[in-house]
Amino acid sequence: MRTIKYVALSVVAGLVIGVPLWMVLVNAAKPFAEARTPGFGLPHDWALVDNFRTVLTEGRAGVGLLNSLLITAGSVAFILIAGSMAAWVFGRSASRPVRLLFYASIVGILVPAPVITSVYLDAQLGLQGTRLSLIGLYAGVYLSLAIFLITGFVRSVPRELEEAAQLEGAGRLRIFATIVFPLLGPVLFAAGIVLWVFIWNDFFYAFFLLSGESRQTLPLGLFAVVSSNSHSTNWNYVFADVIVVSLPLVLVFVLGQRRILAGVMAGGIKG
Amino acid sequence: MTTSLRARAGTAGFLLPALVVVAVFYLVPNLLNFALAFTDWSAYKDTIAFTGLANFRELLQEGALSTGLRVTVIYAVVVMIAQNLAGLLLAFALEKPSRVHAFFRAMFFLPVLISPLAAGYVFKALLADDGPLNRAAGIEVSWLGSTTWTIVVVALVNAWKFMGVNMLVYIAGLNAIPGELLESARTDGASRWRTIRSIQLPLLAPAITFNFVTTLIGAFNTFDIVFAMTNGGPGDSTQVLNMFIQQQYAQGYYGYSISMGLLLLLLVCAVAFPLLLTLRRREVDA
Numbered sequence: 203m204r205t206i207k208y209v210a211l212s213v214v215a216g217l218v219i220g221v222p223l224w225m226v227l228v229n230a231a232k233p234f235a236e237a238r239t240p241g242f243g244l245p246h247d248w249a250l251v252d253n254f255r256t257v258l259t260e261g262r263a264g265v266g267l268l269n270s271l272l273i274t275a276g277s278v279a280f281i282l283i284a285g286s287m288a289a290w291v292f293g294r295s296a297s298r299p300v301r302l303l304f305y306a307s308i309v310g311i312l313v314p315a316p317v318i319t320s321v322y323l324d325a326q327l328g329l330q331g332t333r334l335s336l337i338g339l340y341a342g343v344y345l346s347l348a349i350f351l352i353t354g355f356v357r358s359v360p361r362e363l364e365e366a367a368q369l370e371g372a373g374r375l376r377i378f379a380t381i382v383f384p385l386l387g388p389v390l391f392a393a394g395i396v397l398w399v400f401i402w403n404d405f406f407y408a409f410f411l412l413s414g415e416s417r418q419t420l421p422l423g424l425f426a427v428v429s430s431n432s433h434s435t436n437w438n439y440v441f442a443d444v445i446v447v448s449l450p451l452v453l454v455f456v457l458g459q460r461r462i463l464a465g466v467m468a469g470g471i472k473g
Numbered sequence: 474m475t476t477s478l479r480a481r482a483g484t485a486g487f488l489l490p491a492l493v494v495v496a497v498f499y500l501v502p503n504l505l506n507f508a509l510a511f512t513d514w515s516a517y518k519d520t521i522a523f524t525g526l527a528n529f530r531e532l533l534q535e536g537a538l539s540t541g542l543r544v545t546v547i548y549a550v551v552v553m554i555a556q557n558l559a560g561l562l563l564a565f566a567l568e569k570p571s572r573v574h575a576f577f578r579a580m581f582f583l584p585v586l587i588s589p590l591a592a593g594y595v596f597k598a599l600l601a602d603d604g605p606l607n608r609a610a611g612i613e614v615s616w617l618g619s620t621t622w623t624i625v626v627v628a629l630v631n632a633w634k635f636m637g638v639n640m641l642v643y644i645a646g647l648n649a650i651p652g653e654l655l656e657s658a659r660t661d662g663a664s665r666w667r668t669i670r671s672i673q674l675p676l677l678a679p680a681i682t683f684n685f686v687t688t689l690i691g692a693f694n695t696f697d698i699v700f701a702m703t704n705g706g707p708g709d710s711t712q713v714l715n716m717f718i719q720q721q722y723a724q725g726y727y728g729y730s731i732s733m734g735l736l737l738l739l740l741v742c743a744v745a746f747p748l749l750l751t752l753r754r755r756e757v758d759a
Binding site: 218 | 483484487488490491492494495497498499500501502503505506509514566567573575577578579580581582583584585586587588589590591594595596598599601603604605606608609633638641642644645648686690694696697700701715718719722727730731734735738741742745746749
């Protein structure tokens with residue numbers, strides 16, 4: 203019985219995950235002419251290194267990597283820190299105005315940010331096309347999810363430690379930085395992973411908000427590679443770039459798989 | 474008095490960074506929707522003038538609204554069913570912790586990590602008329618060329634990309650069910666199917682609520698996968714609302730584009746909030 207189940211799972215995983223993965227890998231290793239109509243066969247001539255070199259230089263994947271890192275790390279760090287500070291207040295106060303502010307700040311879980319009016323706003327603020335405008339948008343939308351998850355966690359943390367520190371005369375900032383923030387580790391880890399995946403992979407918002415090649419993120423670079431040849435798609439470069447865009451997250455996932463899945467699951471239960 | 478004032482100032486200080494950013498970069502653009510949707514803001518004029526309901530009248534007359542709504546709703550419904558069904562089946566198969574299960578969980582979670590744009594391009598290549606799938610299987614199915622079925626194909630790719638999230642949420646829900654309940658069902662001689670139907674599915678209600686609401690909202694707001702796979706075609710048969718918004722924006726009709734954005738916003742609110750409330754209420758009853 204168990205053997206049948208494992209065989210069935212292997213077949214399903216092989217077809218659903220293995221086939222697309224295989225197609226990406228073999229065609230990323232083919233020279234242009236061979237990858238013109240992508241197939242499942244192994245390359246006759248191997249061009250994997252050449253394709254990666256082209257993607258990194260002409261496709262500006264290096265710039266994309268830097269921008270993606272900068273924007274994702276900046277957004278996630280801000281969201282987690284500002285979100286924890288707010289969630290501490292929300293989790294500890296039962297007053298009506300604070301509760302209303304809490305609801306106002308988690309609407310973003312359900313209702314996404316409108317993209318065109320964000321462009322308009324950024325123009326008014328003098329931020330049009332900048333990385334900062336994109337970080338602002340990500341923070342504005344995803345603080346909702348972070349605040350929601352962290353507030354739930356704060357409520358489950360006993361107050362005694364904070365009260366003891368207060369009696370000893372510690373200020374609020376100090377209590378937050380030395381006692382509360384470190385206790386939030388598990389939920390910050392879970393929320394951080396989810397946010398990192400959302401923001402790292404986002405194309406939609408970046409497509410509207412960022413301008414200029416020097417600011418493009420990895421997904422924008424992928425779009426540029428796809429659009430670079432107007433007659434036919436250079437699938438060899440496209441698939442090489444798909445690997446470049448995906449590899450950082452996949453590597454981190456493979457290394458920390460168990461903790462990551464457990465963390466995401468813990469976040470899911472709370473929701 | 475001074476201490477309470479200082480405490481209050483301290484509280485405000487902790488709330489301020491998050492609230493200011495949410496207000497400026499999230500609430501203000503949402504409110505701007507309600508103003509700019511009624512204007513002729515475009516790339517072709519230096520001024521922005523109030524034009525009342527003109528944009529909405531145009532959306533109706535051009536048929537853009539009915540097409541966009543129909544396509545988006547079909548897409549969202551297919552995604553909601555397929556993604557949750559796949560997630561649920563995988564969760565039941567991989568529910569118990571073991572090394573083998575951990576491996577398969579990781580495999581099915583892998584697409585979640587891939588950028589949706591990249592996933593779209595991968596399937597565009599895979600499903601092309603002369604693509605590897607048709608050639609390997611010896612068939613001639615025009616996966617991406619049907620004005621009827623391509624929207625379903627694209628929706629299924631969306632389900633493929635995100636089913637790992639639904640799977641994890643369902644596994645977490647299943648693992649939260651007390652072992653004694655399942656134990657006593659087994660001693661009472663309940664079949665596997667009976668246990669699933671009478672115990673596990675009802676107790677999964679919170680996970681189902683979470684998954685249905687998030688999947689539906691995600692599907693309403695889809696863009697990357699459709700943009701990569703079909704760019705709205707063939708014809709306008711996969712023209713989801715965000716595709717329309719992007720195309721009008723790219724052509725410089727900003728106000729017009731925003732009027733559709735406002736309708737998308739209202740659609741999400743109209744569906745998400747009642748659904749959330751209904752499912753929550755049923756959860757309490759169950």
